[in-house]
Amino acid sequence: MREYVKCALRNLGRKKFRTILTISSIAIGVASVVLISTIGDVGKYAINEELSNLGIGSLSISVNKQRKDIKLKQSDLAAINSISQVESAIPIMMEYSSLSMRGLAANVAIWGIDAGANQIISISPSYGHLFTRSDIASGSNYCLVDANTAKGFYGRENIVGKQMRLLIGGSYEDFTVVGVVASGGNAMQNLIGEYLPMFVYVPYTTMQRLLGRSNFDQIAVKVQDSTIIDQTANDILRGLEVANRTKGGYNIENVARQKDKLNNLMNIVATILSAIAGISLVVAGLGIMTVMLVSVNERTREIGIKKSIGANRGIIMYEFLTEAFTISMIGSIMGTIVGVLLAVTGCVLFGIKMLLNLPMIGLTIIFAVVSGVIFGVYPSWVAANLRPVDALRYE
Known part of the structure; x- marks a missing residue:
């Protein structure tokens, strides 16, 4: 596995600018999801704290506004x-x-x-x-x-x-x-x-x-x-x-229930925003597919040489999948770091307690890596199925 990773890094280093752009697209998508989910969690915590601090107990009793006689x-x-x-x-x-x-x-x-x-x-x-x-x-x-x-x-x-x-x-x-x-x-x-x-x-x-x-x-x-x-x-x-x-003249609100409703609403909003940000990960996956198809085309003769000296379809396919995995993993790590740093900076500036949703961050990284590998399957399949004779004749 170590050799596959070294080979992937060496191949990605051949076209540094193109690799950086592809990694950046993954990083931007991951950073967006991490930042949005963190903002949602921090916002929910802050609002819950404020509801507890603004002067309302477990039950709040008031008179119905339509009843002026009470x-x-x-x-x-x-x-x-x-x-x-x-x-x-x-x-x-x-x-x-x-x-x-x-x-x-x-x-x-x-x-x-x-x-x-x-x-x-x-x-x-x-x-x-x-x-x-x-x-x-x-x-x-x-x-x-x-x-x-x-x-x-x-x-x-x-x-x-x-x-x-x-x-x-x-x-x-x-x-x-x-x-x-x-x-x-x-x-x-x-x-x-x-x-x-x-x-x-x-x-x-x-x-x-x-x-x-x-x-x-x-x-x-x-x-x-x-x-x-x-x-x-x-x-x-x-x-x-x-x-x-009298009857129907009083309103009684369960503040704890109001908190639950507000939390559910904020969870829905954060999920929708995270899903929208997650679309950028799919777009980044398409970018990985495009870049790897170009890479397969550029390395056709190299693939032919490897096959002629004994490399089978599995080895070629595994090599390209490792490249897709490496791009996705590096982009995910960079995006997570950027997203967390932005969230920490915002919390420090506004004096809000910082909260990290580690399960959400982990799921985001897994989704980014898996989607990147999935989008790398087709280019890897194309490379693995090149005929050695045709690949060696390719100019």
Whole structure:
């Protein structure tokens, strides 16, 4: 086998430029598939992380938008917390508005949350502290900001004690930063930060006071046992409908199920894009066939000499198949390296965790090599079936 590979490399070296072009076509196809599959996996991981960090628990309860006569009230929150399967439930309010700090302004998503919200939503203080029960009870003008907001205005994360102005209820209010949290769409903001609002958290009682409201936008619920989450959702729905003497007025979303649907959609998109990129491997295989047919034509006399001194059809065919295998393998390795390097570079630039789908990379290499060998069968068969007399007479 070693001699066949040496012979293949020697023959491929005769036409270096042509060989480089053929190998490059394989490498481009493999790099495209590797890059697309890696982007799909990294994107799916990043989005799942963001869904966990944006402030939504296992179940999200809201009022049907068509029902203007129903509101989520404190009594509804108490009723939900009284259900045995519910571990905890918190009110959530949300409003898109403007933030002003140090003479600069930015779009902001203001989240009204309760004390202990970190038990359901993923917010953990990097500096300072979260809201206390007294903060909620008094409706104080305290706020939490995410790290991106802090760095956007001050160039550093620790801005505890700084003042900011938030537009709530038609007028600006002064707030004191009591904590900086590591949440709020960090990866997505790195990618398209200028289009996403910054995140600020305030006590929900403060938002109610400034907006002149006593209701909530949503209630986030954490269920004790995820295996009975659907049953718990039905119990909550029935309890709310009975307590408020209404029907069809509430929406309950299973966030975990929404994640699964999103993951399935992203898998389908990544598979389709990878299949499209895989077409380039087929085109590259056709290129291998063309190049090897030309090589057979150029080496007709050489083939005749080999046959005349004892080389049989199997040896000739195996020699040309080894050349096809060598071209495909070198191109696959180069393409894999290029694809991985591009993916790593992109993840480093955007600050996203790098993930490699090794089974997909392995399948891509196998497909590229097998397709290259298959497309090399016909030229090898042509070379193996040349008659020695005709080959020696060929000029």
